[in-house]
Amino acid sequence: MSLSTADVQRDNTAVREQAAERLIDGSLRRSYDSSVDVDWDAPQDPDLFYVPPETISLYGTPLWESMSHRERVELSRQEAANTLSRAVWFENTLNQGLLRAMLHQDPTSRNVHYALTELGDETRHMIMFGRGVSAIGALPYRLSTLEAMAVQLFPFFYRGLFLYVAALCGEELIDDMQRNYLHHPDLQPIMAQIMRIHVTEEARHIRYAREGVRRRVQRASWWERQFVATANGAAGFVLRRLTYDKKVYARCGLDVNEAMRQARANEQVNARRREAFESLYHFLDENGLLNAVSRFPWRRFGFLG
Ligand SMILES: [Fe+2]
């Protein structure tokens, strides 16, 4: 007996609602509020790193070798502040995408209720990241007017299948890094606390986005699949641009051009980037969401070997 389109649609909705119910359940059991779950005033050890040294853009380069331990710690503080600042605007764009999609959705569905729960998680993360920047004694890295205008365009493209894929591109790479280095012995406890909260809550967001992709890909038109399979390569460009920031090196008093040159050529960090992308790469591939056009930037910007 073959199923009609209406049957498939009904099954799809049932699967979606069950998945949302499980995620809401998980959110009720394990959610955090950094105002009480992070010890903001705990003293910080001046010799501990704010991001694991292995993930620092200059790690292992001649410039790194020439720096004192405290200078390396300062670089880690600036890179941490930079990542936290970027995470604030990225989550802002995702929330905008979710809110816009919601205007077309049924407000009684559990799927919408989970999306609202996720929005709540993200707004708490934005507070946590902003507060994190001040707590580690750094200044935020603000977007320039031009950058803010460019970022403002992101949510315009976040719709249907692409919303979930964009979420995964941002969330999975940072999640991989945080998950792997959470227990690093040289990490400041305050950063480990922030990462732990984020990893726990993002695990649900990633599950939601992955389930969203699997579901949407079945009913997406050929055009939509082609668009997403082609356009996700742009994330390779954006993520690569976010890896290095001249302002970070300037704040550390380093020779900016030399630091940029050495960071770009840093094979250790490139290898780490490829490792972090691997699981997402296979997921996109399995779902037919990669093609020659998108593979090109992913490879060109160091996410594929
Ligand atoms: Fe988040």
Ligand SMILES: [Fe+2]
């Ligand atoms: Fe998230």
